[in-house]
Amino acid sequence: MTGEELLVVGKPLRRVDALDKVTGQGIYTGDLKFPDMLHAKVKRSEHAHARILRIETSEAESLPGVIRIFTSKDVPGENNVGVIVPDQPVFAEDTVRHYGDAVAMVVAESEDLVRKAVDLIKVDYDVMPGVFDPEEAMLPNSPLVHPDGKYGNEGNVLSKMGYEKGDVEKGFRDADIIVEEEYRPGYQEHAFIETERCIATSDGRNVTVYGSLQCPFYVRDAVAGALGIPRARIRIIQTAIGGAFGGKEDVPSELCARAALAAYILRRPVRKIRSREDSIVMHTKRHPMIIRHRLGATREGELVAARVEIISDQGAYCSVGKYVQKRAMVHACGAYDIPNSKVDTSFVYTNNILTGAFRGFGGPQVAVASELQMDELARRLGMDPLKLRLKNIVEKGGITAKGQNLDNCGKGLRECIEKAANVSQWDEKRDAYEKFNEKMKHSSTGTLNIRKGIGMSSIMYGVALGGPTPDSATSTCQITEDGSVIITTGGTEMGQGAKTVLSQIAAEAVGVPLHYVTILDADTSIVQNSGPSVASRITPVIGEATRRGAKEAVSEISNLACKLLGVNRVRSVIAPDGTPFSVPADAMVKKADIDKFPDKVDYHELVRSCYGEAKLLLGVGFCSTPTLLENGEYRDYYTYSFACHIAEVEVDMDTGRVMVKKLTCANDVGKAINPQTVEGQIEGGAVQGMGYGLMEELVTLNGRILNPSLVDYHIPTSLDAPQITPLIIEEHDSFGPYGAKGIGEPSLIPTPAAVLNAVGHAIGLAVRKTPASPENVWRAIRDHR
């Protein structure tokens, strides 16, 4: 792979699914039709914490067209789901623990009917006191969410994790300056434009579920558990997905378990489409965190110690909370070389909406704290934030704040920072905006009272699941008689471009043009469990399995080509008309001259000959991430990708309104398999991150979400989104296919902090309560006066 010219990888080729999507022909779950299909909707809890005394369904049942109403009593298997601990009921049994709990489900002939019938279900509750603040929840006498402690929880504390490296006390004693602040990054709602949905069918023995889902194997396991039937009798088929971002990771488990239950018992197709309100009220959110961050440095700006304490609101159920916790812990001190560091984290049950997977997995929250700390430190030292960062970043051969030896990566960060600073003209603008602001302070004209700011944030991101969690993927590649290629993997296309990227990897490995490759949709009865489509692991991990499978599938073809050409190694050249040929590996021939080049064999001939000689053209690719070290210890993550985002803003001092004018986003992706889709990931992630830092605010009162609609919960529109300059940095990784690392999450993680730091630069003080909404910015300005 080194030195050789790549045929397909690294090119901004058109997405394989684009044509379907621009013509409206893509099949999403809502586009599937089955004869005799029923509809389903749940009755949500009406309290944050209560005992269920009675569920009265007779009136709802008497509506003509209502087929049946399901409650916990109808679940034949386990009435619990949960990827880490099974603490979330399919249907609430005797207790509801948050407003999103499902108490019952109506199945009826039409959508209209299910809505009507749900309103006719009456539930008597004995309301119990709830707990809505994670710090209160840790106090001895607070109401308990899971009183029996079954899930490893102590009181309401689901889990504690932490580490200490070096001698933190001594570190702070040696510091000339200490910055100590509290940050409160809040919830974030995924707001995918397509809400969660699925359709289940069953003949009373086998069950098939079609759905908008990120992790089909999570769903399979949840359905098997709820129905009490073997996994082999369950088939989960992924349709096109209208956005996921972590919000369709484990969320579909409960949804699909309920639909599957109804289909299994009624033997009719059952469709469940969440309304926007059900979606926002019921599914996991980004974890809000209280982060107390203490950072010590020398007068020269060298970091010597960090102490971070994180308390996070887990809501009523664990979901993937402990994974988020681990990631938050490892990344809590940022991308810096800090000799002494100590981090403690507590994730705490409350009666609020449960929190779970969201692009970044705790990364954006801890970056808000660590990156605002860096700017605060820079301010106090009178130093340029860029220089302070460059002085302290961890680089190849160094040791992360958590203590991992960066022996295999670490050049990308400096490159990201320098490139982003250059392109955004950091030095010039920092200066110019300060002058502008100074002038504005003294101008008393009737013009808008505007301040300008430019701010940055730089991060590292542990790619894939991280040790010691097993992280492997499987993929098969089959080369058919006409030379076309079929790939299976358990990875899912959710809009990020997985199918295109995996197609490019397979095409490159086989040596054929992109359109030869077809990636099958994930179907648990056909594809292998490749682990979840999370943690930015599709390109590096599932992609590597795909590359290996494709290499194996093409090996007989290469052997035959070697024999015919009388050489030991061959490579592929694709002629201008698209025909692939094998040529000796060292042949000096360009694609344009291939016609006149004698030493070549047509790929199609090779395929035919292989089939004629009864050779197997099938490959199974398997890989697992190299997190295990020789000494038996695990790396936190097998590699890191790096990023630096720079934001430019204008702040209206009278209203607190912030406009983000520009984002310059440098992301190290190892190798951009498809630069256009990488740019798309960077731009989309950055705007989602900007939304989190700037405007997205989920308002809750005693566990109730007060703004469960897209009118009241604002995500960025085309008017809010700024100019974005994506910059691709490539520090090749030795494990990933063609050097690739992940991009899904590090595209979002630095942006909120970059925006907040730009606001800080503009108004001369930090906004630590996010988002930087007009209200929060205005308050910060007022409190300072």
Place this chain on the structure above:
Amino acid sequence: MGADVKKNRLKVQYVLNGVLISTMVDTGRRLIDQLRDTHGLGSVKEGCGTGECGACTTLVDGKGMCSCILLVPQINGKEITTLEGITTGEILHPVQEKFIEEGAVQCGYCTPGMIMSAVQLLSDNPEPSEDEIRLALSGNLCRCTGYSKIIRAVQAAAKALSKEGN
């Protein structure tokens, strides 16, 4: 509106993607359901059902409207265009072409509505500025792309259309 009312059912007429339709509907029938379920036009997507997201944007007499908050009787006598109606056979509309070329599509769920808003913009204003494009698309939420490539696609489509026109 000249429609016959009979037991909550109405006779309505409209032109859908160039074809005259004359049919009886329930008075409360939403346009989006009529398009998706009766006419099988799967491009019309539902993201909220309350006029918030723009995924269901459909042209009504050339104006982009949320079909999830329109009732079929309201479009009596009007001309309706969906994404299916802007392609001619196999030939894509320049906006569709450029959405593919510029990489403006990710999950694709907002795409049909987004394209319809862009088509309306370019027919009203063949040379829109970037600000005008941003304004015209501001009723169509996209959670995937950050809008950059969508805006570039619309700019490229405007150029392509003006060449075609010459």
